[in-house]
Amino acid sequence: MSLLATATNGVAWTDLHLSPVALDLGFFQLRWYSLAYLAGIFLGYWYMLRLIREPGAPMARRHADDLVFYAALGVILGGRIGYVLFYRPFFYFHNPLEIVKLWDGGMSFHGGVVGTSLGILYLAWKHKLNWLRLHDYVACVVPIGLFTGRLANFVNAELWGAPTTVPWAVRFPELVAGVTVLGPPRHPSQLYEALLEGVVLFAILWWMFWRTRARYEPGKLTGAFLLFYGLFRFGVEFIREPDAQLVGFARATGLHMGQWLCIPMILGGLWLFLSAKGRRERVEPIVGTESVA
Template identity: 45%
Template structure:
């Protein structure tokens, strides 16, 4: 049953422009906006910090990251969320327009791609990691808005006044959890990382802050998000998203602590 005070789902056509067999979807446009914004913001940060990184290197960095996101996201979704289906239908691995991207897989793919980039260009890995991490929440925020427009990854049934009835979610009124994620993983995390980056920190602080912050954000949002139908809850009330995010919080917090410890030891040695 729908909630009487529910906000109507806008039901936006996922296809923005259709030219014969070619379609431009909102979801793809969100990725494009995120990558473009990342390019210009990294340019701004490089100039502000006086880093010896050229514009063509920034462009290449964004391209490497994009390949890492798409390849890692697709492979990660296959392994973490739907291995049995794709093992029986291997050609469907290429059908990215049907959906199926894992953030955690995309993160691993991006890390691998940017380590490769940093070594090829002779730029310290943490310099690249901090620059990339600082702008990643923009892409995450826009991506979650794309999920909302697609009417996918919706929340659990609820009776809150801002619940929505999603076309693919049956008659139940649900949390618009995609918008919660866009806010936490996008705006809040971006603001926090931008603030951290404005202060003197050990190398890698922004990157590990992103890892920790995303993990915390995802753990919170998973409390409101409907688990994947073919997976459900895995360990009692725990979802796959929480299982993959908890190590991020632990590892990120430990690495932040180690980074500050090393920095304080250097200060003592210099004094």
């Protein structure tokens, strides 16, 4: 708070004494980016177990154990493949070995959504479960990972916002003519997204799950997640810098790549949300027992 109170030209990221590396053993480095994914997976798994203890769960504990594996695999593979295809296809085409360097960052949330959905669909097919209701429960969990991931983006000093004069602006290290210098004061858009996509979105889905009957209307929670995430991400992108290699694309199309990818999420989420009531069904208090309305 003292830094914010006295800042006249933005807070220097270096003054926050942050480092992308959480543990350096010389021969091995553990990065906060990796820890963020692990924390999101394990905290999400814990919360999922809490959700399925409530009446009406679409799966049993054994299914949740499998789900966390398929979802984690989908997030990692889908997120990386999505980043390669959507954000840096030409670079990775010429440098294919760079694709496996996940520790350097570079994950697409939209690709992660596709990968996770494929994992859920496989699990539902394998165990004959309701695939849409599985998505509803996973949707309630995802904001936890989004929150930890956006915090890691801030620690990595990446995906920053556009230049600004707000008192909480941050000056991130930037590479200029081969030299790393502190750039102009910028929006800490990573923290905005951590708040909106993590805290606020989690609160919305928490309220819908625990205070309404949304979990008995297949697709309603999934629709809410897609709709609100899409709106939050679309809005923040206006004050976020596009990836360096996509600046020309943003100027030519008028929108960032992330915004274009959010449009089908918003439309699909709105349809799922509004049509969910028509899919209201009798569900099981737990898998394999007597139905309750």
